[in-house]
Amino acid sequence: MVDAARALCIVVVTLWHWTLSVTHRTADGSLSMPNPIHTVPGGWLATWLLQIMPVFFLVGGYANLVGWQRARARGTTAGQFVLDRLRRLFWPTAAWALLWLAGELIAAALPGPHRWMWEWFPGYLTPLWFLGVYGLLIAAVPITTSLHARYGARVLAALVLLIAFGSVAHRGAGLDWAGWATAALVWVFCHQLGYAWRTWQLGHRPLPQRLAIAAAGLAALAGLTVGAGYPLSMVSTAGEAESNIFPTNATIAALAVFQLGLLVLITPAVERLLRRPAVWKPVVALNVVALTIFLWHMTAYLGVLWAYEGLGGTLLAQPTAGWWAQRWLWLLAPSAVLAALALLFARVELAARRPRKAASR
Numbered sequence: 235m236v237d238a239a240r241a242l243c244i245v246v247v248t249l250w251h252w253t254l255s256v257t258h259r260t261a262d263g264s265l266s267m268p269n270p271i272h273t274v275p276g277g278w279l280a281t282w283l284l285q286i287m288p289v290f291f292l293v294g295g296y297a298n299l300v301g302w303q304r305a306r307a308r309g310t311t312a313g314q315f316v317l318d319r320l321r322r323l324f325w326p327t328a329a330w331a332l333l334w335l336a337g338e339l340i341a342a343a344l345p346g347p348h349r350w351m352w353e354w355f356p357g358y359l360t361p362l363w364f365l366g367v368y369g370l371l372i373a374a375v376p377i378t379t380s381l382h383a384r385y386g387a388r389v390l391a392a393l394v395l396l397i398a399f400g401s402v403a404h405r406g407a408g409l410d411w412a413g414w415a416t417a418a419l420v421w422v423f424c425h426q427l428g429y430a431w432r433t434w435q436l437g438h439r440p441l442p443q444r445l446a447i448a449a450a451g452l453a454a455l456a457g458l459t460v461g462a463g464y465p466l467s468m469v470s471t472a473g474e475a476e477s478n479i480f481p482t483n484a485t486i487a488a489l490a491v492f493q494l495g496l497l498v499l500i501t502p503a504v505e506r507l508l509r510r511p512a513v514w515k516p517v518v519a520l521n522v523v524a525l526t527i528f529l530w531h532m533t534a535y536l537g538v539l540w541a542y543e544g545l546g547g548t549l550l551a552q553p554t555a556g557w558w559a560q561r562w563l564w565l566l567a568p569s570a571v572l573a574a575l576a577l578l579f580a581r582v583e584l585a586a587r588r589p590r591k592a593a594s595r
Contacts, residue, residue: 235437235501238508240293241520246286248531251360252568253561257539258551264354265539270553271471278467282455285468285479287364288424288490289497294368295428298375299382312376318589319372323525325586327365329579330529334358358532367418371425378422382429390430393423394487401484417482424490431494437501448495454488523580527572530579534572538564 255267271277298319305315334351342348351358371378381389400416403409430436436447458464464485470477478485508514520527542563543549550557 235497235504235508236293236296236431237521238504238517239289239497240297240524241517243286243290243293244520244524244527246284248527248572249565250284251357251532252535252564255357256551256553256557257357257535258549262354265357267357268472269469270557271467271469272473273553278465278471281468282489282492283496285486285489286493287479288486289493290364291368291371291421291424292428292431292490292494292497294371295425296432297428298372298425299379299429299432302375302379316373316375319375320369322583322586323365323369323372326525326529326579326583327361329582330361330533334533355536358536360532361529364528367421371421374422378426379429382426382433386433387430389426390423393419393426397423397484397487404481404483413481413483416484420482420484420487420490423487427490427494431498436494436498437505439498441499444495444498444501446495448492448499451488451490451492451495455485455492458485458488523576523583526576526580526583530575531568531572534568534575535564537571538567541567 254269256270257265257267260266302315338351397416397419400412403412404416459466465474465476465478468478468489470479
């Protein structure tokens with residue numbers, strides 16, 4: 235189930251950026267990527283399912299706990315475990331970053347003015363925040379798994395209290411630093427919740443218990459959005475003065491509980507489905523190159539944007555009927571480019587997964 239959830243995350247993030255971003259040029263020539271949620275009545279409700287970042291961290295917590303347990307059984311030290319996990323992140327990310335920086339330096343060396351990527355297309359650098367936060371969580375795995383093994387649910391309860399305290403300090407007292415501290419705690423909570431998913435075998439609990447998890451998350455989301463006034467949308471939305479994701483706030487923690495509840499509800503059905511080779515094989519193939527796809531999907535998108543404009547196309551700034559009619563193009567064309575990039579760079583991710591000789595002794 236966790237492999238299917240990871241594959242789903244990659245697909246949703248990629249397709250959201252490609253097909254549900256109203257990417258257009260601003261007055262200074264920069265590229266902006268708002269979404270059309272505000273133009274679709276009740277569109278915010280879709281974000282309660284399609285804001286998939288909490289699931290990334292749920293899956294990460296589950297997978298890191300499995301990896302930690304296996305490493306300890308082999309006698310691997312905590313330092314070796316962390317370095318091995320970080321190496322899996324670092325090599326593919328370094329390959330992506332080095333090529334991006336090489337392109338920037340070449341462009342800067344050419345005659346004429348130069349604008350750096352973060353100045354005219356910050357959306358291209360989207361993967362960096364996730365990888366940075368996730369890398370820190372990997373480094374903390376020896377500590378957080380120990381806390382989970384010793385205190386279990388009390389760790390989650392303590393995190394909930396700290397998130398609540400930080401939320402009050404941020405929104406009530408206007409302390410900006412409290413907002414960013416709360417954001418860090420939310421992602422720790424999501425990752426720790428992945429430990430609970432694994433340890434407590436939540437996907438195989440009786441149906442009433444699985445329903446209770448989803449209901450608790452839904453009730454918390456309703457209370458925070460309707461009762462406490464947090465935005466209904468789980469993604470940044472045009473016209474909203476506040477965002478639930480930057481900085482990440484308590485609604486994302488509630489969303490993680492709700493989405494975990496949905497995942498454990500469908501676990502029996504998904505596991506039956508995954509017994510079919512026609513379903514399982516694509517899931518495995520996607521997971522093998524998941525980080526490669528995550529890193530390079532915006533490069534594929536940018537390449538198609540340039541080609542589209544070079545052929546005389548104009549990027550629409552509003553989600554008009556013409557914009558919706560073009561969604562097929564922004565699904566198929568970046569997919570073809572990404573497939574070529576994956577063939578080139580998947581070997582880096584595969585090499586990073588190979589165990590080091592020192593770690594296998």
